[in-house]
Amino acid sequence: MTALRTPLTELTGVRHPVVQTGMGWVAGPRLVSATAEAGALGVLASATMTFDELAAAVRDVKERTDRPFGVNLRADAEDADRRVDLLIREGVRVASFALAPRRDMIARLKDAGVVVMPSVGAARHAEKVAGWGADAVIVQGGEGGGHTGGVATTLLLPSVLDAVDIPVVAAGGFFDGRGLAAALAYGAAGVAMGTRFLLTRESTVPDAVKRAYLERGPGDTVVTRKVDGLPHRVLRTELVDSLERSGRVAGLARAVANAVRFRRLTGVSWRALVREGLALRHERSWAQIVMAANTPMLLRAGLVEGDTSAGVLASGQVVGLLDDVPSVAELVDGIVADATGILARLPALVSGKRG
Secondary structure (H helix, E strand, O other), X not given: OOOOOOHHHHHHOOOOOEEEOXXXXXXXXXXXXXXXXXXXXXXXXXXXXXXXXXXXXXXXXXXXXXXXXXXXXXXXXXXXXXXXXXXXXXXOOEEEEOOOOOHHHHHHHHXXXXXXXEEEOOHHHHHHHHHOOXXXXXXXXXXXXXXXXXXXXXXXXXXXXXXXXXXXXXXXXXXXXXXXXXXXXXXXXXXXEOHHHHOOOOOOOOHHHHHHHHOOOOOOEEEEOOOOXXXXXXXXXXXXXXXXXXXXXXXXXXXXXHHHHHXXXXXXXXXXXXXXXXXXXXXXXXXXXXXXXXXXXXXXXXXXXXXXXXXXXXXXXXXXXXXXXXOHHHHHHHHHHHHHHHHHHHHHHHHOOOO
């Protein structure tokens, strides 16, 4: 198959300018290695893993494939520096971040040859991490699932492209070759997708949950603050509707219980949770800080345990346009082939020729 060469493929060593995002509870070794084998960039989610689980997952991916892949890190994690050391030691190609990494963390990774690619939600955030030495950024528009902003990709992407000179990967609303071609036409170096990769055969999300996604239409997602106090795009379900109706006291009580469960699962200490809370105190209320534990636990109930009545299902708006569960290889090959065909036809528009 013809490959599309962009600054993203040259920077990371992958064949195709497509990124599978580091979705918590979803982006495990099976999905990431399948993505790497298909020629795209698979990103392992580590925020929901203990350090030992992450080390085992990295080894698992490396046993399944010898192609480049990435790991998504939380820069504010208690053991973030130890995880950075792990990536360097294991020769992981890309480090992505949901929150901006520290300047010294970027320097350590770059000195070791690891590509640093944070996710950003605004042009000013892209400028900051670019100034600190980030190699590329992923920018997600409001159409994307999970934590998201209110600006559409069609507006956010050009604002970031105008602000920085490093490669920009577009996320939010992408699922096919038309989207990849459009993103490249904007000037992006590639696209990143979450929901589309969640709905593949190699995704470990239970089949019943995948069917629940496929049954949804374009208007069946909602952006709620009742999960963790921040805008979060999820599938509209009875649970989400009840969260939207719930009062502050009930939501806080649920969050405290989930904080206890999350700490037990991931090994995060109470000291780290409190320190994180103090760091964020100027941005969120104490209630919102405690509620942050809701996100991983409610997502786990749906995406791992398959309990759609007790879990929250993060989803981009593209869910309403998806009606199949292909293999990762079929997905990537189809996207690249369609984008290549579209781009090949565009010169005729400029020359005035009819194809």
